[in-house]
Amino acid sequence: xMGRTIFIDPGRCIGCQACVxxxxxxxxxxxxSMIHLDYTDPGMSVASLPSVCMHCEDPVAPCAEVCxxxxxxxxxxxxxxxxxxxxxxxxxxxxxxxxxxxxxIDLQAKLQMKCNLCYDxxxxxxxxxxxxxxxxxxxxxxxLEELQAERPGVQVADSFVFGDVVVQTGVAMVVPxxxxxxxxxxxxxxxxxxxxxxx
Amino acid sequence: MTATDxxxxxxxxxxxxxxxxxxxxxxxxxxxxxxxxxxxWHADQNxxxxxxxxxxxCGVQCGMYLRVDKGGKVFGVEPRNHDINRMRLCxxxxxxxxxxxxxxxxxxxxxxxxxxxxxxxxxxxEALDFTVSEIRRIQGAHGNDAFGLLGGASLYSxxxxxVGKFGRVALKTRHVDYNGRLCMVSAAGANxxxxxxDRAANPFSDILLTDCLxxxxxxxxxxxxxxxxxxxxxxxxxxxxxxxxxxxxAIARTADVHVAIKPGTDSAFFNAVxxxxxxxxxxxxxxxxxxxxxxxxxxxxxxxxxxxRSAEICGVPASQIVQVARMFAGADKAxxxxxxxxxxxSQGVENCLSIINVCVATGNLGKPGAGYGTITGQGNGQGGRxxxxxxxxxxxxxxxxxxxxxxxxxQIWGIEESELPLAGTSMMEMVWQMQRSEIRGLxxxxxxxxxxxxxxxxxxxxxxxxxxxAQFDFFLSETANNAHVVFPVTVWAExxxxxxxxxxxxxxxxxxxxxxxxxxxxTWVMCExxxxxxxxxxxxxxxxxEVFEELRIASAGxxxxxxxxxxxxxxxxxxxxxxxxxxxxxxxxRLFEGGKTFHPDGKVHMQVVEWHAPMDxxxxxxxxxxxxxxxxxxxxxxxxxxxxxxxxxxTPRPWVEVHPSHGFRNGDPVRVVTRRGSEVFPALVTEAIxxxxxxxxxHWPVPTSANALxxxxxxxxxxxxxxxxxxxxxxxxxxxDEVPAPPTAPGHEAYPETQxxxxxxxxxxxxxxxxxxxxx
Ligand code: SF4
Ligand code: SF4
Numbered sequence: 001x002m003g004r005t006i007f008i009d010p011g012r013c014i015g016c017q018a019c020v021x022x023x024x025x026x027x028x029x030x031x032x033s034m035i036h037l038d039y040t041d042p043g044m045s046v047a048s049l050p051s052v053c054m055h056c057e058d059p060v061a062p063c064a065e066v067c068x069x070x071x072x073x074x075x076x077x078x079x080x081x082x083x084x085x086x087x088x089x090x091x092x093x094x095x096x097x098x099x100x101x102x103x104x105i106d107l108q109a110k111l112q113m114k115c116n117l118c119y120d121x122x123x124x125x126x127x128x129x130x131x132x133x134x135x136x137x138x139x140x141x142x143x144l145e146e147l148q149a150e151r152p153g154v155q156v157a158d159s160f161v162f163g164d165v166v167v168q169t170g171v172a173m174v175v176p177x178x179x180x181x182x183x184x185x186x187x188x189x190x191x192x193x194x195x196x197x198x199x
Numbered sequence: 200m201t202a203t204d205x206x207x208x209x210x211x212x213x214x215x216x217x218x219x220x221x222x223x224x225x226x227x228x229x230x231x232x233x234x235x236x237x238x239x240w241h242a243d244q245n246x247x248x249x250x251x252x253x254x255x256x257c258g259v260q261c262g263m264y265l266r267v268d269k270g271g272k273v274f275g276v277e278p279r280n281h282d283i284n285r286m287r288l289c290x291x292x293x294x295x296x297x298x299x300x301x302x303x304x305x306x307x308x309x310x311x312x313x314x315x316x317x318x319x320x321x322x323x324x325e326a327l328d329f330t331v332s333e334i335r336r337i338q339g340a341h342g343n344d345a346f347g348l349l350g351g352a353s354l355y356s357x358x359x360x361x362v363g364k365f366g367r368v369a370l371k372t373r374h375v376d377y378n379g380r381l382c383m384v385s386a387a388g389a390n391x392x393x394x395x396x397d398r399a400a401n402p403f404s405d406i407l408l409t410d411c412l413x414x415x416x417x418x419x420x421x422x423x424x425x426x427x428x429x430x431x432x433x434x435x436x437x438x439x440x441x442x443x444x445x446x447x448x449a450i451a452r453t454a455d456v457h458v459a460i461k462p463g464t465d466s467a468f469f470n471a472v473x474x475x476x477x478x479x480x481x482x483x484x485x486x487x488x489x490x491x492x493x494x495x496x497x498x499x500x501x502x503x504x505x506x507x508r509s510a511e512i513c514g515v516p517a518s519q520i521v522q523v524a525r526m527f528a529g530a531d532k533a534x535x536x537x538x539x540x541x542x543x544x545s546q547g548v549e550n551c552l553s554i555i556n557v558c559v560a561t562g563n564l565g566k567p568g569a570g571y572g573t574i575t576g577q578g579n580g581q582g583g584r585x586x587x588x589x590x591x592x593x594x595x596x597x598x599x600x601x602x603x604x605x606x607x608x609x610q611i612w613g614i615e616e617s618e619l620p621l622a623g624t625s626m627m628e629m630v631w632q633m634q635r636s637e638i639r640g641l642x643x644x645x646x647x648x649x650x651x652x653x654x655x656x657x658x659x660x661x662x663x664x665x666x667x668x669a670q671f672d673f674f675l676s677e678t679a680n681n682a683h684v685v686f687p688v689t690v691w692a693e694x695x696x697x698x699x700x701x702x703x704x705x706x707x708x709x710x711x712x713x714x715x716x717x718x719x720x721x722t723w724v725m726c727e728x729x730x731x732x733x734x735x736x737x738x739x740x741x742x743x744x745e746v747f748e749e750l751r752i753a754s755a756g757x758x759x760x761x762x763x764x765x766x767x768x769x770x771x772x773x774x775x776x777x778x779x780x781x782x783x784x785x786x787x788x789r790l791f792e793g794g795k796t797f798h799p800d801g802k803v804h805m806q807v808v809e810w811h812a813p814m815d816x817x818x819x820x821x822x823x824x825x826x827x828x829x830x831x832x833x834x835x836x837x838x839x840x841x842x843x844x845x846x847x848x849x850t851p852r853p854w855v856e857v858h859p860s861h862g863f864r865n866g867d868p869v870r871v872v873t874r875r876g877s878e879v880f881p882a883l884v885t886e887a888i889x890x891x892x893x894x895x896x897x898h899w900p901v902p903t904s905a906n907a908l909x910x911x912x913x914x915x916x917x918x919x920x921x922x923x924x925x926x927x928x929x930x931x932x933x934x935x936d937e938v939p940a941p942p943t944a945p946g947h948e949a950y951p952e953t954q955x956x957x958x959x960x961x962x963x964x965x966x967x968x969x970x971x972x973x974x975x
Contacts, residue, residue, distance in 0.1 A: 012431050014420035014449035016831045021290040021845050025275060043865070044886050046449050132278045133288040135424040136431055151435050 003077070006052060006117070006131050006139055007147050007156060009174035010040070013138035015048035019130035026129050027120050029082065034104065034115040035130055050139060052130060053102045053115035054160075055080045055170030062167075063094035063103055063114070071112070078170045079119055083112035099162045144172070153177065249277055250711040253698065254292040255353065255691035256834045258575025259283060259425045260700035261292050262773075265299075265692055265711040273299040273692055273712045282773030283403065283700065289424035291834055294843045298690050299712060302948050303674050303842055305687035306717040309944055312683065314663070318945055323719070323727075326684050330642075331731040333667040333683070334370065337640040343371040343620070347629050347638045351645030352379035352583030353835075355696025355708065357746035358721050359579065360594055360753070361738075362644060363587025368612055368737055369729040373620035374638055376590040378646040379583045380626040384917040385547030386537065386573035387584065392548070392806055393555045394790070395797035396758050397596065398581060398703040399572030400564065401534065402776065402788040407432045408568030411530030413441045413523070415465065415554060416540015416923070420449030421831040423538075423574050423701075439530070441523050443468065444540060445826060446856070446894060447887035456522055459889050461514035462824040463813035463924035465541045469553035470808060471509030472524045473560055474501040481528035483562025490564075490794040493805035497556055500807045512810065514889065528561045532568035539576060539828070543923040545814045547914040553808040564803070565791030575701045577835065582699030585759040585777075586750055590623040594750065595757030611753050613737060625918035627652060627911055633661035640667040644721060649677035650836035650900045653909035653920045654875050671721055676838040677900045680942040688721045689714045696743040697769065702788070704776045705761065707769035722746060755780070758797055813924045814912035815874060821926035824889075825873060827897040827905045828923075837898035841941050842949075852938040853903050855880040856887075856894040857929060870932035871895065873908040873925050879932040893929060897922070902936040 015037060023033040036051040056062060061080040064072035071087035072094060074080050083094070083103075090110030094103040103114040118128035126132070131141035140147055148154055151174075158172040249264035262281020265273045276296045278286040298304075308326035309318040337345050348370055350362035359377070366375030387397040394400075406412065406429040419426050430450065434440060442451040443458040443465070451457040460468055476482055477498055487494045510517035527533050535558050541550040555571060563569040575581050587594040587608075594611075597604035599622045609616045624632065630652065632638040641662075652658045662668060662681050670679040671686045679685045693714040699705045714720070719727075722740055729738035740746045744766060755762035763779035763786075775786035795801045815821070832850040833840040840846045855869050863869055863882040870879045871893060880895060880903060888894055897905035910925040943949045 011453065012427075014424060014427055014831075016289055016420065016424045016449075017849050018288060018290045018293060018424065020849070021293040022288070024845060025293060043859075043884060046447060046452055046887055048449075127286075129278075132286045133293060135284075135287045135289055136420075136427045 004122075004141070004143055005055070006128065006141050006171045007144075007174055008050060008052070008171065009138050009140065009154075010047070010049040011138075011174065012136040013048045013050060014136055015039070015046060016135060018133050018135055019050050019052075019139055022129040022133040023115070026118055028116060028118070029113050032104075032106075032113060034102075034113060036101070050130070050134075051100060051102065052139070052171060053080060053117070054100050054167075055117060056167055057170050058168035062097040062099065066093045066097040068093060075119070079117045079122075080114075080170075081119065082114045082116045085111055088112050099160070099165075099167055247274075250692075250709055251279060252692065252709045252711060253281075253706050254288070254578070255295055255298075255708075256291045256578055257423055258578060258580050258701040259423050260578060260698055260704070260706050261288050261425050262706075263288060263292060265296055267711050271712060283704070283706075284425045285428070287425045287428055290832055290846060290849060291840060292425075294840075294845050296692070297843050298673075298839055299692050301674070301842060303941070303943050304690075304715060304718070305673055305675060305685060305944050305947070306715050308687060309675075309685040310683065314681070314683070318685070320944075320946060326686060327724075327727055327731055330667075330669050330684050330728065333640055334732065337666060338371075341639055344373050344623075345638060346370055346372050346640040347374035347623075347632075347642075348372065348376075349626060349629065349641065349643045349646055349648070350375070350377035350583070350588045352377055352382060352577040352580045352588075354579060354583065354645050354721065355691075355694070355698060355743060356579060356582040356586060356705075357696045357743040357750060358644075358725075359583045359588040360586040360750045361722060361725050361740070361746055363592075363594065364612060365725045365729060365738070367587075367620055368614060368618075369725075369732045369734050370642075371618065371620060373623035374590070374629055374632070375588065375623055376626045376629060377583060377588040378626060378648070378651060379577060379580050379589070380918060381651055381920060381922075382539070382576045382580045383542055383573050384584070384589075385542035385544070385914055385919045386551045388548040388914075388917040389551030389555060389806075390573075393552060393559070393796075393803055395799075395804075396790065397584075398777075398790070399701055400570035400790045401572055402702045402704070403429050405568050405570060405789065406430060406534060407436065409433055409438050409530075409532050409534045410568070411439045411441070411527055411533040413443070413527055413533065413535040413554075414450060415443040415469075415535065415537040416542070416550075417536060417538030417574055418444065418446070418448040418450070418540075418828055419536075419538075419574070422576065422829045424831060426574065439526055441526060443523075445824075445889050445892045456519060456526065458513075458515050458519050458523060461512075461889065462826045462892060463544060464509075464513040464810065465544070465550040466546060466553040466808050467504060467509045467512040467810035468515070468520065469550075469557055470501045470504035470810065471506050471513075471520045472527065473497070473553075473557050474504045474509075475506060475521050475524035476528045476557065476560060477501060479525070479528075481524070482560045486562035486564075486794065487560065490796075490801075491559060491803040491805050492800070493807070494560070496807045497560070497805045500809065504810070514891065527557065532566060533558070533561065533563045534569060535563075535571045536574060537571075538574040540923055542573070543919060543921060545912045545914050545921045546811050547919045548916045549808045549811075552806045556805055556808065559803050559805060565789065565794055567789070570789070570791070572701065576829075578700075579698040581701060581703055582697065582705065585699065586754065590625060594753035595755075596759040597757060608753065611749070625913070627913055627920055628918065630658050630661035633664050636664060639665060641665050642669045642671075643678060643682075644671040647676040647678045647836035647838045649681065650838070650898070650904065650906060652911070653906050653922055654911035655901055655904055655907040656876060657911055671724060672838070673718070674838055674842060675942045675944045676836065677942065685944070686724050687718045688724060689718055693718070694720045694722075694743060695766075697747065697764075699777070700774070702776060704774040704786075704788075705764050705769065706774040707766060814921055815910045815925040817926045821873065821928050822891070823927045823929065824892045825871060825905075825908060825925050825927035826892055826894050826923050827909060828894065830896045830898065833896070833898040835898065838941065841898065850896075853880055853896050853899050853905065854883040855929070856883045856885055858888055858890040858892075859884050859886060860890045861929060863931070868932040868935045870930045871908060871927055872930065873910070873927045875910065875925075876907050878902060878904060878907050879935050881935050893927060900939055903938050
């Protein structure tokens with residue numbers, strides 16, 4: 001399935017925000033972090049979950065699809081780039097289209113910014129900053145085979161359901177083994193997908 | 200500039216790993232940026248250089264590169280594939296470089312003759328001359344011991360060696376101690392008693408080989424984040440995880456057993472665990488017979504701690520005690536790690552001993568994947584006390600009260616034995632002596648007791664009573680703000696030196712940038728003061744390298760043997776673990792192989808432990824336990840991290856963690872009252888803490904200071920303060936006080952980005968999101 005990409009394992013995340021700090025250090029958007037750290041059960045548990053751009057594949061990146069200025073490019077290797085500053089008009093369409101809430105608008109500059117899988121690093125064979133530093137391996141960069149070689153039996157999912165839309169992503173999520181056959185529900189209550197009951 | 204050429208770094212021999220076959224899962228060898236050819240990455244980066252070094256903060260000592268621009272200035276960080284961390288860094292490490300050219304840096308000495316005056320920048324000569332004349336005046340009138348010296352465990356080992364020598368040879372005072380006293384001295388004391396050596400028994404990589412991992416009183420996820428890769432690695436290989444902690448920390452969340460113990464009851468718990476192990480016949484009798492003394496007494500004592508009794512004391516189910524005992528003793532190989540949670544107690548040494556007893560009784564020692572370890576808080580918490588900075592120690596861990604040891608050191612230092620002072624008192628005791636005017640002058644180097652010592656009112660009073668106070672620092676800390684003279688010194692990236700991490704692995708930090716004009720190294724300042732005090736011949740050290748050469752010789756033949764470690768070897772390897780007696784010795788990653796300890800009889804001296812109640816009694820008025828700790832974004836007294844924008848944004852202010860049963864809502868102002876005082880914090884309401892316990896992170900000064908409330912009771916042996924438990928009550932308050940901005944020196948501007956959150960008492964946003972149920 002997927003090639004070299006990020007795998008997110010919320011079960012390992014300790015909420016340290018090293019990924020957030022590391023993201024700020026990336027030369028393509030220095031000083032700003034493109035990672036959100038979410039808390040899944042606040043007040044009850046310390047569980048947390050990092051969200052990076054999922055680099056949607058199917059349907060082709062919703063953010064890029066809705067961009068009226070054709071500013072968001074998708075590379076041949078499936079990386080959804082941040083908006084081209086010479087084209088972006090800061091209209092926020094991408095923000096509204098993204099099912100994962102990833103793109104951000106710099107309101108002063110009227111420009112969109114988002115995670116571009118550290119293209120400035122990956123192009124040189126370096127892993128993205130967030131996955132490089134994550135102390136727990138909750139963010140892992142590599143192939144599925146490499147992940148499974150190090151974490152025997154680990155299962156991943158790369159499809160998410162939003163209402164009646166299934167989004168296939170380039171970035172994958174580590175899931176409990178019995179959940180893998182179902183797409184990971186994202187946001188809305190899910191009843192069925194493609195005629196299959198996924199409750 | 201002595202920056203190491205990255206091309207040269209890349210062509211170096213492959214670092215010697217503890218066991219090359221072992222790497223924590225999830226830490227694949229990402230391509231190391233240091234190996235990128237200069238024409239690619241470096242060309243893109245405008246000719247930047249990557250200087251290999253280590254993080255300046257915690258005891259993990261992660262490797263990193265500092266990015267240095269064409270003008271020789273540090274401007275960024277790049278992960279480094281070092282044996283310890285394999286590219287991993289925590290947010291403190293990622294942001295550490297921002298200290299180097301921070302606008303708050305002190306760049307000229309500050310001076311005032313009385314505390315009523317404002318600080319004024321002055322010349323180095325003025326500051327040094329005034330300091331020397333005050334030393335002379337105070338010592339002339341009240342004796343040498345009226346002047347004290349307090350060092351720090353974030354200093355390079357060379358500098359800690361120099362602190363010990365400067366105190367005894369130049370100041371000729373017995374009152375030398377350091378802030379590692381607040382860190383892991385309880386573990387050090389316990390290890391010395393049991394094994395005759397003071398360090399963790401195993402390298403990190405052994406964690407990956409264990410079958411059962413017990414972590415007591417250590418919030419690894421926040422305090423030592425990069426260590427978690429080893430813990431998850433062990434989990435991936437099927438190891439079970441036991442966490443003993445009053446809070447459900449990130450590590451506890453995924454543990455097989457989380458024992459939410461009542462603060463201050465650790466030894467009762469571990470005695471009961473040993474009781475069950477004995478009762479169920481799970482001890483390793485062959486190991487005990489061959490390698491230990493004192494087992495019979497220990498065995499007899501733990502009979503008094505049946506699970507039912509300890510369950511009552513510790514506030515945990517007795518069944519959990521049995522479960523922990525079976526899991527730990529039933530595993531093929533088990534390891535126990537502990538940190539400040541068990542060490543910061545008036546029976547800190549005993550707590551550590553009770554854990555050691557469990558390891559030893561089950562034969563879990565000296566084998567891959569079996570052993571114990573304490574996790575050091577400060578970068579050089581381990582190395583900082585090995586070479587004579589502690590009040591009772593001389594270089595090489597020698598005892599200052601031992602005739603033979605004194606003779607050896609006097610020979611190396613070239614002084615008469617009669618000139619060498621005897622042991623002094625500990626850091627907290629020195630503050631009490633200041634209150635009584637027994638100590639009238641003080642030099643502090645790299646410490647910030649105004650935030651880090653317990654019972655702030657006492658500390659403030661002690662320091663205010665001082666007739667003369669000088670402080671070395673690179674930012675004006677809360678403590679430096681009380682001084683008469685402040686010497687502006689280098690940050691870690693402006694000098695070279697070694698640190699010993701939690702594993703006792705000595706690593707070398709390299710110089711990445713020249714210090715700003717007006718800033719000197721701590722080494723230079725100490726040597727210059729010594730020269731002006733008339734002992735310059737004994738302090739002829741142009742730099743760290745020369746100090747290290749003397750340190751190596753001074754440690755030769757001791758337990759803490761550094762003789763075989765050289766700068767060159769450290770540059771070629773991923774660090775060397777002492778003891779390392781000769782330059783062809785590979786170092787000693789794992790202690791006690793074959794069951795031999797460092798006591799003359801080669802045995803483990805098991806020690807009887809009885810549980811005592813904490814020093815601050817609970818009453819109806821003070822029914823709760825207050826416990827303190829760290830957050831992942833801040834380091835110790837926060838003097839460094841409270842100025843870095845990203846870290847301030849991540850955790851702008853402290854909070855009090857309370858259980859929902861107290862009826863507070865998230866963000867409510869809550870007054871925490873102890874016998875020392877009261878402070879108001881926003882509530883962070885969470886199920887992740889015991890109902891009878893409240894928690895406050897301690898990185899902030901008054902009026903939002905945990906240490907205004909904690910008790911200055913000490914462990915009688917290690918003299919560590921009882922930070923982790925005191926009696927408290929909570930009540931509703933009107934409003935939360937503002938978080939004070941760190942002081943800035945005249946002529947310096949505070950870092951603009953860090954101002955964002957300071958004046959704005961936000962509801963708590965714990966990095967862990969524990970209490971953010973009603974997040975706005
Ligand atoms: S760095 Fe890793 S462990 Fe830390 S918050 Fe990010 S994903 Fe979680
Ligand atoms: S603070 Fe500790 S864990 Fe974080 S980067 Fe520095 S050495 Fe590593």
